[in-house]
Amino acid sequence: MTVSAEARPGKARERTCIGCRKRCSPADLLRMTVSGGLVLPDPAHRAPGRGAHLHPVAECLDLAVRRKAFPRAFRAQGPLDVTAVREYVAQRDRQEAVQTAANRPSAAV
Secondary structure (H helix, E strand, O other): OOOOHHHOOOOOOOEEEOOOOOEEOHHHOEEEEEEOOEEEEEOOOOOOOOOEEEOOOHHHHHHHHHOOHHHHHHOOOOOOEOHHHHHHHHHHHHHHHHHHHHHOOOOOO
């Protein structure tokens, strides 16, 4: 029988970022899965299969690539293509930059 998080109020769920190795709530991390040698982002946390988690920032992605963490996390043989995750992270960074600029007060006086 599987016990849900609601049934264990004292135990908070945590996952480890495969880039920086810090533990965080799953809501703060991007879940990824593998399909046919491609690492695919799963922001809804619903895709089937083995998942790995990463902070959705370029620094953690670069660390994970440099450390060759993707094949190890997915228990896969050989290199994996992380292009889709890299594009997702870049798009998210652009969206955050636009939101930051829109929330910044005008410098004009």
